[in-house]
Amino acid sequence: MDRDALLDEFRRFLAVQRGLSEHTVRAYLADVANLLGTLVPDDVAGAEDEAGADGSPPADTPEPDRAQVDLVLLDLTALRSWLAGQAAAGRSRSTLARRAAAARTFTTWAHRRGHLGADVGLRLLSPRPDSRVPTILAVGEAADLLATAGELAEDGDPAHLRDWAALELLYAAGVRVSELVGADVADVDRRERTLRVLGKGAKERVVPFGVPAARALDAWLDRGRPALATDTSPPALFLGARGGRLGVRAVRERVHALTALAGVHDLAPHGLRHSAATHLLDGGSDLRTVQEVLGHTSLATTQRYTHVSAERLRAAYAQAHPRA
CATH class of the missing domain: 1.10.443.10 (Intergrase catalytic core)
Incomplete structure (x- = not known):
């Protein structure tokens, strides 16, 4: 599927049907775009592993079309791996909770739209957001x-x-x-x-x-x-x-x-x-x-x-x- 078209369709769903704020829509889109960027097919990943010292792919390897995304690669294992990578990168608990929520919202929507054969995000767990009240004034x-x-x-x-x-x-x-x-x-x-x-x-x-x-x-x-x-x-x-x-x-x-x-x-x-x-x-x-x-x-x-x-x-x- 075309990545930009998919994200634009998801954006309209969030803004019109869910009625989310502009800030939330922007955050969810960024989270899902980050998730989709991890869905690299094995042939593309292998070509990148074989790249030359300058980072260029072998001469006989076609340039991958990163404007396309294959949702067949999106399963619970991929979701958990993506979220674990976010945690390893030092993301806060509140950020992880929001990104998990964005992923679950996306997979539910994609399943209902027929883009996914099953709602693979149903069993995706995330840490509870930090409930501590930030600094306040006396x-x-x-x-x-x-x-x-x-x-x-x-x-x-x-x-x-x-x-x-x-x-x-x-x-x-x-x-x-x-x-x-x-x-x-x-x-x-x-x-x-x-x-x-x-x-x-x-x-x-x-x-x-x-x-x-x-x-x-x-x-x-x-x-x-x-x-x-x-x-x-x-x-x-x-x-x-x-x-x-x-x-x-x-x-x-x-x-x-x-x-x-x-x-x-x-x-x-x-x-x-x-x-x-x-x-x-x-x-x-x-x-x-x-x-x-x-x-x-x-x-x-x-x-x-x-x-x-x-x-x-x-x-x-x-x-x-x-x-x-």
Whole structure:
């Protein structure tokens, strides 16, 4: 089969039928392309083994067409060998888990499409992804970070107003950075203090935010955004320096820069989401509420934040148990 055509067909399935995000589709395609690259027929492999000192094949060996892929070579042994090679290369447990998931998704799809005689990935096992919560900010550190962003915004610079509002929303609403930059102005209800976002699997949810975030967002929408908007600007909530939609990389760079300026733990935008979840639980919120705010499909994903709330559990135990 033509490799590029196969991958393009798989891409359409992931994006249209599965409704996966652009980031996930791109990651799955890269994983499957890597897998397909290991499916080298014996005659091609033998020709490569016999190559000359300069790496060229013997004169009587036809050039292999690497644009073609033979799925007959794809079986459980090939999948396990590929995944073992990824582990040997030092890939993290989370990366291995994602690549195994991508392979299983591909083999199931390929079988249903008639490209594979059987779903060879059904019995492919993978390590559990690392469930440890990454570095988070203490409540005081989060306050220092947001105060630093607010102080910078006092000069009225549109970029500083934008950064302040973006950080406030990342922490107050616990949204993913992709959800933040994907939001439009119309998705904000300033009176109700809510933000509508499109999460994983194209699932829409409405998340609340507090007064401090509302104050920063008002300053950005009233004074910052109009200064950056052009006639061709999209309806994006956050704009870049040239008036286009703000990108994920730009937000990540600003978060790193502001954590350094505030003198708190360095973390990525997702760290603010983790911090928000942890602080909600520490403040007494129940798991179901936090699950809904974060947009987690499974409650098990939300439960990984509970282990950092041991102090709250000890306090509740000491107050309630007669033998504490």
